[in-house]
Amino acid sequence: MKSVSFDYLANKLQLLPPIKKMAKMVPFPFIYGLHTAFAYFELRETQWLNHEEIEILQNKRLRNIIKFAYHNVPFYHEKMKELGIYPYEIRRKKDIKKLPIIYREDIIKNYDKFLSKHYKIYGGRAQHTGGTTGSPLSIMLSGKTMGYKRAKNLRFYDAINLKHGKKVIHFRPPPSLQQGRNNLVYEYFEFNRSLYISNLELSDEIIEKHLQKLNEFKPYAILGTPSTLYLISQYILRNNIDVHPVKVTLCTSETLYPYQRKVIEDAFGCDIFEEWGQGEMVGSAFECKNHGFHLSEEIGLVEFLKDNEDVAAGEEGEIVGTTLINKSMPLIRYYVGDAGIPSDDVCSCGRGLSLVDRILGKTRENIVTKSGKKIPGESFTWIVMEQDWIKESQIFQPSVNKCIIKIVPLGNVEKEKENNLIRQVKNIIGKKEEMEISVEYVEKIYPTQAGKRPFVISKVKQ
Numbered sequence: 001m002k003s004v005s006f007d008y009l010a011n012k013l014q015l016l017p018p019i020k021k022m023a024k025m026v027p028f029p030f031i032y033g034l035h036t037a038f039a040y041f042e043l044r045e046t047q048w049l050n051h052e053e054i055e056i057l058q059n060k061r062l063r064n065i066i067k068f069a070y071h072n073v074p075f076y077h078e079k080m081k082e083l084g085i086y087p088y089e090i091r092r093k094k095d096i097k098k099l100p101i102i103y104r105e106d107i108i109k110n111y112d113k114f115l116s117k118h119y120k121i122y123g124g125r126a127q128h129t130g131g132t133t134g135s136p137l138s139i140m141l142s143g144k145t146m147g148y149k150r151a152k153n154l155r156f157y158d159a160i161n162l163k164h165g166k167k168v169i170h171f172r173p174p175p176s177l178q179q180g181r182n183n184l185v186y187e188y189f190e191f192n193r194s195l196y197i198s199n200l201e202l203s204d205e206i207i208e209k210h211l212q213k214l215n216e217f218k219p220y221a222i223l224g225t226p227s228t229l230y231l232i233s234q235y236i237l238r239n240n241i242d243v244h245p246v247k248v249t250l251c252t253s254e255t256l257y258p259y260q261r262k263v264i265e266d267a268f269g270c271d272i273f274e275e276w277g278q279g280e281m282v283g284s285a286f287e288c289k290n291h292g293f294h295l296s297e298e299i300g301l302v303e304f305l306k307d308n309e310d311v312a313a314g315e316e317g318e319i320v321g322t323t324l325i326n327k328s329m330p331l332i333r334y335y336v337g338d339a340g341i342p343s344d345d346v347c348s349c350g351r352g353l354s355l356v357d358r359i360l361g362k363t364r365e366n367i368v369t370k371s372g373k374k375i376p377g378e379s380f381t382w383i384v385m386e387q388d389w390i391k392e393s394q395i396f397q398p399s400v401n402k403c404i405i406k407i408v409p410l411g412n413v414e415k416e417k418e419n420n421l422i423r424q425v426k427n428i429i430g431k432k433e434e435m436e437i438s439v440e441y442v443e444k445i446y447p448t449q450a451g452k453r454p455f456v457i458s459k460v461k462q
């Protein structure tokens with residue numbers, strides 16, 4: 001289904017002078033459309049409910065979506081009939097375990113059965129997910145869900161004092177480029193004063209140009225994936241460049257490793273705040289000013305699981321999410337592919353939304369050994385961080401007994417340093433494991449279409 005995005009239309013329309021004048025008269029948040037405005041007004045209030053009140057709201061929405069799925073979505077109707085479950089038996093979060101976990105492959109195989117009968121009446125559009133490593137998949141998000149998607153970002157910006165109208169640079173492929181309409185490197189949107197700068201090419205010369213642009217534009221905030229911001233930050237620190245003092249940095253779409261956080265904060269001299277979500281819209285979280293990482297519990301129900309049981313606070317679990325909003329294609333207990341650590345702490349900001357300690361990123365960002373050991377990409381990051389001869393790197397595992405460390409070197413490479421690096425990686429994987437580790441020098445690390453550069457890519461089934 002071909003659809004024109006809101007951003008694209010807004011960009012075209014803003015060029016017409018009368019529209020430009022009128023657009024200025026539309027107050028925030030209505031400038032983003034009615035769905036977003038209503039969702040924003042709601043989320044702005046509900047975040048301050050206490051924990052019990054949020055749970056009541058969540059359970060109510062859960063019952064609603066389960067009942068809807070049973071009556072309108074062929075896959076869930078058949079599945080629940082098969083299991084002998086009636087919608088009224090799923091009343092609260094713990095009851096949801098009666099339903100099976102669904103995987104990306106299940107949706108690809110039964111795509112039409114996951115669409116609700118009258119999905120077209122809910123409006124919205126197809127959200128493409130998956131990059132180079134996953135198989136592509138489009139999820140239909142209703143107009144209301146698209147509204148919540150934008151509204152949760154607006155709430156995140158509020159939570160870190162980034163007010164509407166402040167200038168923002170987004171280091172990501174510009175919207176028109178994402179939709180294949182042109183090859184723009186820079187694209188500016190007047191209505192939210194956002195400048196998009198493509199992060200698909202990040203050589204030293206290009207970073208230099210981007211930084212000039214940044215100094216001209218003088219943004220209040222910058223936003224990007226951790227790997228992009230990290231590359232730019234390293235360049236700033238390495239070359240001792242003066243950059244316009246940004247007030248806040250925001251990152252999204254990838255795991256933010258602690259070593260990246262430190263380098264980015266050093267380069268830009270301000271705090272960095274993280275956001276987590278996915279195109280499927282089954283779970284999301286945002287970091288508040290006090291650095292509490294809050295789940296957006298009104299939109300999605302998130303479980304952290306180990307062997308189909310909830311893990312305790314402080315323990316790592318695989319994430320399974322359920323939409324509480326999307327009636328076009330409701331995903332219930334969808335395996336997201338990220339891992340995370342839930343927390344039972346209470347944030348000093350006063351929000352009742354539950355906290356997560358950390359989101360650990362895609363499970364496919366693990367190295368898997370023959371004996372079945374899974375080593376998170378994060379374990380390797382500190383080794384690479386200490387090497388001053390590496391500009392950029394990525395660990396690629398093409399098969400179960402092979403790992404290739406791709407390196408963009410800085411200056412000359414000494415064999416001894418290379419051997420030392422291989423030895424350290426081997427130590428982490430385990431000396432007894434059968435794993436051939438090699439180094440490959442490359443000119444650049446290619447990002448995925450969405451501009452992501454995961455640190456570990458494994459092709460081994462996990």
Ligand SMILES: [Zn+2]
Nearest residue numbers: 288292347349
């Ligand atoms: Zn907080």
